[in-house]
Amino acid sequence: MKKIIVLFLFISTLSYSQFSIKGTMTSTQNSSWVLLYKIEGTTQSFIKNTQIRKEDKKGFFEFSLPNGSQKGTYRIKFSLGKNGFIDFLFNNEDVVFEFNPNDSANTLVFKESKENKLYTSFTKKIYSTQFTLDSLQSEYFKKPSKEIKDLYRKHLVKIKAIESNFISASKGKLVNHFIKASLRYNSPVIFDRPINYIRSSVAHFFDHVDFSNQSLRNSTFLFDKVSEYVLFLNFAVNPKQKEENYKKASKVAIGKAPTTAFKAEVINYLISQFSEIQNATLVDHLFANYFDKLPKENQNILFKNQILARLRIAIGRVAPEISWTENGKELKLSSLKGGMSYLLIFYSTGCPHCLREVPEIYEYMKGKNNTKVIAFAMENSDDIWSDYRLKMPGWHHILGLGKWNNLTARTYQVNTTPSYFVLGMDKQIIAIPKTINDLKIILKELN
Numbered sequence: 001m002k003k004i005i006v007l008f009l010f011i012s013t014l015s016y017s018q019f020s021i022k023g024t025m026t027s028t029q030n031s032s033w034v035l036l037y038k039i040e041g042t043t044q045s046f047i048k049n050t051q052i053r054k055e056d057k058k059g060f061f062e063f064s065l066p067n068g069s070q071k072g073t074y075r076i077k078f079s080l081g082k083n084g085f086i087d088f089l090f091n092n093e094d095v096v097f098e099f100n101p102n103d104s105a106n107t108l109v110f111k112e113s114k115e116n117k118l119y120t121s122f123t124k125k126i127y128s129t130q131f132t133l134d135s136l137q138s139e140y141f142k143k144p145s146k147e148i149k150d151l152y153r154k155h156l157v158k159i160k161a162i163e164s165n166f167i168s169a170s171k172g173k174l175v176n177h178f179i180k181a182s183l184r185y186n187s188p189v190i191f192d193r194p195i196n197y198i199r200s201s202v203a204h205f206f207d208h209v210d211f212s213n214q215s216l217r218n219s220t221f222l223f224d225k226v227s228e229y230v231l232f233l234n235f236a237v238n239p240k241q242k243e244e245n246y247k248k249a250s251k252v253a254i255g256k257a258p259t260t261a262f263k264a265e266v267i268n269y270l271i272s273q274f275s276e277i278q279n280a281t282l283v284d285h286l287f288a289n290y291f292d293k294l295p296k297e298n299q300n301i302l303f304k305n306q307i308l309a310r311l312r313i314a315i316g317r318v319a320p321e322i323s324w325t326e327n328g329k330e331l332k333l334s335s336l337k338g339g340m341s342y343l344l345i346f347y348s349t350g351c352p353h354c355l356r357e358v359p360e361i362y363e364y365m366k367g368k369n370n371t372k373v374i375a376f377a378m379e380n381s382d383d384i385w386s387d388y389r390l391k392m393p394g395w396h397h398i399l400g401l402g403k404w405n406n407l408t409a410r411t412y413q414v415n416t417t418p419s420y421f422v423l424g425m426d427k428q429i430i431a432i433p434k435t436i437n438d439l440k441i442i443l444k445e446l447n
Contacts, residue, residue, distance in 0.1 A: 018064040021090070023076060024098040025052070025059035026107065031079050034061045039073040039087065040218045041262075042269050052078075059101075065090065071174055073219035087220065089115045091174040115175045122166045122179050129159050130184060137197060140190050152190045159186060177215040181225075183208040205229050212258045223269050226253045231273060238445055239430050246274075246282050254290055264298040267291050275307050278432055281316030283307060313413045319344065319427045320411050322376070324398045331396070334427055339372035341430070341446045342423040343439075346376045346400075346409060349384040351417045357436050358418060362392045364440060368447035371422075372396070378403045378417065422446070 021036065032052055037044040052059040063076075071091040078084055078101055086104055088095055096112035110116040133155045140148045163183055170176040185204035191197040209216070209225055216222050230253055234245040250270055257263035267290045274282040291299060311317065322333040336342065345361070347354035358375070365373060373395040377385045380403050389397040400406040404414075412421070420439050422431040433439040 018066050019069070019090070019092065020094045020096070021063040021065065021074070021076070021088075022094070022096045022112075023059075023061050023078075023086075025078070026098060026100045027102060028052075028054050028057055028059050029079065029101045031084075031101075034063075035077045036063050037075045037077065038070065038218075039075050039220060041220075041265055042223055044075060047074075067092070072215065073221075088113070089119065089174050089178075091115050115173055118166070118170055118173070119175045119178060122162075122170075122175075123182070125162050126159070126166075126182070129155060129162060130186075133159060133186060137190060140192075141194055141197075144192070149190055156186055156188070174215060177213055178219075178221060181209050181213070181216055181221065202229075202233060205233060206252075206256060209256075211256045211262070217262070223266075226256075226266060226269065227273055229253055230270060231277075237441060239442070243281055246279075247285060250282070250286060250290075260295060260298055263290075264294050264300075267294070268300065268303060271303075271307055275310060275314075278311065278314035279316065280311045280314035280429075283311055283314070284316060313411070313429070315429050315432060317429050319421065319423050319429055320408075322374070322398065322408055324396075326396060326398075333374065336372065336374075336396070336427075340370040340425055341372075342427065343371050343373045343443070344376065344421040344423060345373065346378060346412065346414045346417055346419040346421075348378045348403065348417045349388050350379075354418045359391070360436065361439070362395070364443070368443060370447045371443060374398065376400050376408065378406055378409050378414070 023034065033049050034052055035049045036047040038047055047065075048063060050061050050063060052061050054060075061076075069090070069092075072089070073087055074090050075085050075087050078086075083104065084101070086097070086099065086108060088097065088110075093114060094112050095110070095116060097108060097110045097116070099109070100107040108120075110120055133152065136148055136152045136155065140152070163179075166179050167176065170179050185200070185207050187197075187200055191200070206225070206229070209222070211217075211222060230246060230249040234249040236242040236245050253270065254263055254266050257266045267286060271283055271286050271291065274286070287304065291304065313320070319333060324331055333342075333344075343361075343365075345358065347358050349355065361373075365371065375389070375392065375395050376398045377389070378400045379385050380401070382399055382401075385399055389395075400408055403409075412419070420433050421429055422433065422439070422442055424430045431442050433442055
């Protein structure tokens with residue numbers, strides 16, 4: 001009878017046991033709440049929320065997950081900011097961590113959790129060693145030597161040992177899936193030419209990534225890999241080459257999806273990524289060649305309509321018409337001639353950044369005759385603009401009264417000055433650089 005009671009109590013204890021998710025913020029912030037989510041690919045399912053307890057300039061919070069909670073990747077959100085979250089692995093163990101909310105990516109430390117401690121240790125060690133290996137390869141391109149070749153081989157052996165040790169240590173754990181999928185292909189011999197190194201990196205990028213692995217699917221891991229491959233590994237400075245690289249890389253990434261449902265997720269994810277950088281050409285390409293060819297039940301039409309509405313002004317779109325009077329003549333953007341490309345600048349004489357950058361661009365553009373410039377001044381009156389434009393002869397100058405309420409500025413969705421739009425000969429938007437340095441790189445390519 002005693003054995004039965006003990007067994008009953010043991011089972012009851014298991015049934016009601018809970019696991020703790022505890023966090024300590026090393027500095028307080030405006031947020032008073034923390035939200036807990038379960039990550040499943042590109043979606044996050046809300047679990048619960050809790051208040052932050054503030055004490056001695058620190059913040060504390062705690063969640064409990066009952067025994068039997070789904071293992072996988074979870075997320076705590078502590079801010080509405082872009083980086084205001086932390087992802088972690090949960091596999092039936094307490095998870096305790098500490099971080100600075102102002103720099104969570106570089107300050108996160110797990111105090112408890114074998115899974116997360118192991119993953120953190122792996123990423124730190126492998127990153128450091130891989131960085132050294134990549135540096136040796138880079139140095140070899142500049143100055144080949146037998147010494148660098150020997151060092152490369154030694155560090156390659158070191159990387160293999162680290163990988164083997166962590167795969168063995170994580171055997172049977174959730175983190176094992178992520179460690180194995182994080183392995184990078186490294187050539188057994190150092191490359192002599194950069195182009196061969198780049199081609200190898202592209203060809204072998206997904207060697208260790210299993211897109212059918214459910215643990216990886218229920219995290220952001222696969223989508224982070226897709227983003228890295230498509231948007232960064234296949235980047236090019238030349239706009240046309242960049243578009244072609246993006247298209248080829250997208251095709252490869254979408255082709256990795258093992259099911260139609262997952263393929264739809266990858267397509268939607270890439271569309272969202274290109275939408276964020278306002279690349280309408282790629283968005284249109286993905287809709288026409290992939291999204292629209294999905295079975296109807298896998299097409300999210302609301303998502304499509306929202307994306308297209310957001311991209312009325314974007315790379316690939318024809319720039320909206322602008323009409324103005326110049327030297328007694330009626331001019332239109334669409335009918336301007338004489339340029340292989342065009343730069344449209346929205347600025348204001350009341351903007352300190354503009355007064356610094358616009359003259360700098362004027363000087364930079366001297367001798368770059370392939371690109372014609374249209375300077376659109378957002379002003380409340382023509383008092384200052386009338387004289388200011390005379391400092392930049394050779395440009396087309398437009399006065400846009402009403403400043404932020406100016407219809408043209410609103411049509412172009414201008415919410416900061418200066419704003420730059422680079423147009424092709426056909427007035428199609430080919431770039432929307434965010435900084436003057438980015439603009440200079442593009443203008444150099446076009447001239």
